[in-house]
Amino acid sequence: MGYFLNFDTHFLPSEKVDVVVCGSGIAGLTTAIVLKELGTDVLLLTRGIGNTYYSQGGIACALHPQDSAYLHMVDTQRAGRGLCRDEALRVLIEEGVQRMADLERWGVRFDPETTIEGGHSYPRVFKVEDYTGKAIYQALWRRAEELGIKVLMGELQEVLGKDQVQGILTYGDGLRFIRSKCLVLATGGAASMFLYTSNPVNVRGDALGIVMRKGVAIENPEFVQFHPTVVHNTSILVSEAVRGEGALLVDQKGERFVDELQPRDVVARAIYKKIKEGHRVFLDMRHLKEKGVDLQRRFPTVYRMLRERGYDPEREPIPVSPAAHYFIGGIKVDLWGRTSMESLYAVGECACTGVHGANRLASNSLLEGLVFGYRTAVRVYHDLKFLRFSDAEFKHQREGSLEPTYDFESLKRLMWEYCGLEREESGLTHAIETLRGWLSEWERWKATVENRQLLDISLTALATLSCALWRRESRGVHYRRDYTYERENYRRDSLFLI
Numbered sequence: 001m002g003y004f005l006n007f008d009t010h011f012l013p014s015e016k017v018d019v020v021v022c023g024s025g026i027a028g029l030t031t032a033i034v035l036k037e038l039g040t041d042v043l044l045l046t047r048g049i050g051n052t053y054y055s056q057g058g059i060a061c062a063l064h065p066q067d068s069a070y071l072h073m074v075d076t077q078r079a080g081r082g083l084c085r086d087e088a089l090r091v092l093i094e095e096g097v098q099r100m101a102d103l104e105r106w107g108v109r110f111d112p113e114t115t116i117e118g119g120h121s122y123p124r125v126f127k128v129e130d131y132t133g134k135a136i137y138q139a140l141w142r143r144a145e146e147l148g149i150k151v152l153m154g155e156l157q158e159v160l161g162k163d164q165v166q167g168i169l170t171y172g173d174g175l176r177f178i179r180s181k182c183l184v185l186a187t188g189g190a191a192s193m194f195l196y197t198s199n200p201v202n203v204r205g206d207a208l209g210i211v212m213r214k215g216v217a218i219e220n221p222e223f224v225q226f227h228p229t230v231v232h233n234t235s236i237l238v239s240e241a242v243r244g245e246g247a248l249l250v251d252q253k254g255e256r257f258v259d260e261l262q263p264r265d266v267v268a269r270a271i272y273k274k275i276k277e278g279h280r281v282f283l284d285m286r287h288l289k290e291k292g293v294d295l296q297r298r299f300p301t302v303y304r305m306l307r308e309r310g311y312d313p314e315r316e317p318i319p320v321s322p323a324a325h326y327f328i329g330g331i332k333v334d335l336w337g338r339t340s341m342e343s344l345y346a347v348g349e350c351a352c353t354g355v356h357g358a359n360r361l362a363s364n365s366l367l368e369g370l371v372f373g374y375r376t377a378v379r380v381y382h383d384l385k386f387l388r389f390s391d392a393e394f395k396h397q398r399e400g401s402l403e404p405t406y407d408f409e410s411l412k413r414l415m416w417e418y419c420g421l422e423r424e425e426s427g428l429t430h431a432i433e434t435l436r437g438w439l440s441e442w443e444r445w446k447a448t449v450e451n452r453q454l455l456d457i458s459l460t461a462l463a464t465l466s467c468a469l470w471r472r473e474s475r476g477v478h479y480r481r482d483y484t485y486e487r488e489n490y491r492r493d494s495l496f497l498i
């Protein structure tokens with residue numbers, strides 16, 4: 001598809017750096033820290049806080065003497081429904097043990113006691129009260145500052161170069177050209193393209209679209225995990241642990257309709273069905289006090305966020321709905337973060353290493369960002385010995401005066417309606433036709449950064465819809481109303497290329 005914006009790098013403010021790491025979550029910060037520790041010239045580009053900061057639960061790792069890498073692996077494979085890539089999983093679990101020591105060396109202080117989460121056969125989730133992600137983010141950020149890593153606040157717009165990365169364009173206070181030998185994308189997932197989502201606004205999935213325009217391959221985008229209990233019309237997630245303590249799911253008449261402790265996807269679909277039938281759904285925590293659970297002490301972050309929104313969980317049931325939470329697929333990478341484009345790497349939620357298969361086991365994703373961030377940094381460090389700066393200038397001009405006929409909100413509605421917790425052939429086909437219609441004139445759109453973003457998120461949505469249509473089965477988090485069972489000939493990865 002090529003470039004979207006109009007630019008001539010000759011006339012843009014510019015700088016030169018060996019490596020740009022885009023994204024400041026656990027994956028990007030780890031990559032940048034390790035690169036810097038290895039003496040590499042690295043720039044961290046970010047548009048702000050992502051999912052890492054909001055992670056409540058923790059990070060899974062088989063560290064306890066009575067636990068084992070084998071058990072962690074089996075638990076993850078069970079959730080992944082036959083699609084976990086075993087060699088990537090082995091790396092995740094075995095190297096995770098080493099990388100957790102790095103996290104501690106960089107200043108994360110985990111609570112002495114670990115917890116168990118759904119699907120784990122051992123309490124191997126390491127946490128810092130209910131704000132593990134924030135604690136990790138703050139420690140990594142401090143380490144990055146200590147090392148003097150350069151940070152640029154801005155948004156990635158274009159990847160420059162044909163078969164190999166030769167630089168990027170960013171937008172902060174205007175367009176800027178950064179000439180680099182390589183780019184590491186650590187831009188997080190794309191669950192925010194759904195109407196209801198637990199993801200914050202900086203995580204939008206547009207970077208996937210940017211590289212799709214370069215012909216980079218996307219894998220398994222149809223696997224989107226939905227969280228059952230996000231406070232209605234917000235991105236405040238109320239973790240499973242609250243239901244674990246006895247909170248109940250009820251409708252507007254106060255009647256229960258599902259066993260709250262069933263697997264995440266089963267509970268989420270039950271709530272989704274109820275809401276589709278016209279009911280409202282609430283999480284009732286009022287009785288927990290009598291059971292000896294002090295909400296404020298046990299779940300300080302959730303409690304504070306609810307109070308800030310004007311809800312009092314000790315006095316009223318809280319309206320909830322399922323929301324898109326975790327993007328399992330992403331940019332296809334090998335075990336070292338390499339993508340199908342030379343000197344472009346991807347790591348964390350934006351990448352697909354295959355560790356999660358068709359369903360992510362809780363708390364494995366922070367570990368993935370940490371482990372593969374480290375490996376990607378090491379790979380980049382070695383590859384840099386063989387890469388040279390290009391001295392090319394880049395230019396792109398096209399006419400365009402139209403505004404898109406839709407906006408981000410309509411795209412989110414389309415995705416929620418037809419590619420949400422339950423999908424089927426007719427709805428997916430309708431959504432693809434609608435989106436293709438919306439996109440038919442993209443080359444005549446005004447070349448603004450807002451329109452660039454909408455185009456790129458739409459491409460990520462198109463990949464998700466197309467692979468959801470292709471996968472005529474139900475597996476893991478992908479549920480098809482017209483094929484409610486797993487089919488052996490679909491026990492393989494999907495791939496999307498523009």
Ligand SMILES: Cc1cc2nc3c(=O)[nH]c(=O)nc-3n(C[C@H](O)[C@H](O)[C@H](O)COP(=O)(O)OP(=O)(O)OC[C@H]3O[C@@H](n4cnc5c(N)ncnc54)[C@H](O)[C@@H]3O)c2cc1C
Nearest residue numbers: 023024025026027050051052057058156188348349363366
């Ligand atoms: C509410 C919530 C709770 C969670 N709880 C847990 C948990 O307990 N355990 C667990 O393992 N996982 C959890 N997850 C999932 C986990 O947080 C993420 O998978 C993980 O943090 C992703 O890390 P990341 O570094 O890949 O991306 P993120 O942390 O999402 O960071 C992405 C970064 O990319 C930047 N970015 C994106 N696009 C651009 C662009 N175009 N230009 C510039 N910058 C860009 C963003 O600004 C951000 O800095 C949770 C997720 C949510 C939303």
